[in-house]
Amino acid sequence: MTITRPITHHPDDGVLLAHAAGTLGLAPRLVVGAHLEACSTCRARVARFEAVGGAMLDAQAPEALASDALERAMAALDAPAPVEPPPRLAPASFPLGIALPRSLAGQRLGPWRWTAPGIEISKVEGLWKTRERCFLLKAAPGVTVPHHDHDGVELAQILTGALIDEDERFEVGDCAQAEPGLRHQPQSDPKDGCICLIAIDGRTRPSQWTGRLIQRFIDI
Numbered sequence: 044m045t046i047t048r049p050i051t052h053h054p055d056d057g058v059l060l061a062h063a064a065g066t067l068g069l070a071p072r073l074v075v076g077a078h079l080e081a082c083s084t085c086r087a088r089v090a091r092f093e094a095v096g097g098a099m100l101d102a103q104a105p106e107a108l109a110s111d112a113l114e115r116a117m118a119a120l121d122a123p124a125p126v127e128p129p130p131r132l133a134p135a136s137f138p139l140g141i142a143l144p145r146s147l148a149g150q151r152l153g154p155w156r157w158t159a160p161g162i163e164i165s166k167v168e169g170l171w172k173t174r175e176r177c178f179l180l181k182a183a184p185g186v187t188v189p190h191h192d193h194d195g196v197e198l199a200q201i202l203t204g205a206l207i208d209e210d211e212r213f214e215v216g217d218c219a220q221a222e223p224g225l226r227h228q229p230q231s232d233p234k235d236g237c238i239c240l241i242a243i244d245g246r247t248r249p250s251q252w253t254g255r256l257i258q259r260f261i262d263i
């Protein structure tokens with residue numbers, strides 16, 4: 044993804060550190076991965092965290108190696124390099140020319156499903172029955188997402204258009220991070236709408252009866 048504007052909204056250091064340490068769950072990892080593809084600032088930050096982590100490991104007292112460690116290391120060297128799967132192209136209902144982030148390569152995406160007036164989602168399958176959920180959200184121009192809060196962190200990487208949340212504008216390449224308990228009602232750009240990749244930790248809690256009714260049907 045080539046983005047010419049400066050990216051102004053990033054995941055916080057706690058999220059980037061967890062990504063560098065490999066402790067981030069799969070759903071947020073897919074979203075942070077999509078952000079890192081677009082953001083050189085965060086790529087550099089993650090590389091720094093990884094370097095610090097490596098230096099800390101090096102500083103630890105060496106432990107006795109398992110007797111077969113050398114054998115296993117040599118076998119790993121001889122093993123064929125993992126082949127990175129090609130990025131999946133968007134399903135047919137995506138606007139033409141939109142390619143998915145490479146972080147979604149190998150993931151199965153469900154079809155676009157109506158979720159609320161002007162809003163459709165495509166679930167990353169296999170992640171839907173877990174505590175963490177990941178999905179693409181497509182909002183028509185000028186649509187307001189139903190008012191809600193959530194149990195855990197919500198991350199949204201903007202892939203097309205723009206999103207306005209809490210008086211802030213998030214454009215392509217930006218990552219909007221909402222902390223647990225924040226009650227918010229994001230809106231899509233009035234002209235371009237928005238497609239974003241979202242990870243939610245835990246359940247959303249719609250604040251209005253319409254949202255609660257929709258939640259019974261789509262289990263978000």
Ligand SMILES: [Zn+2]
Pocket residue numbers: 050052053054078082083084085086
């Ligand atoms: Zn960034």
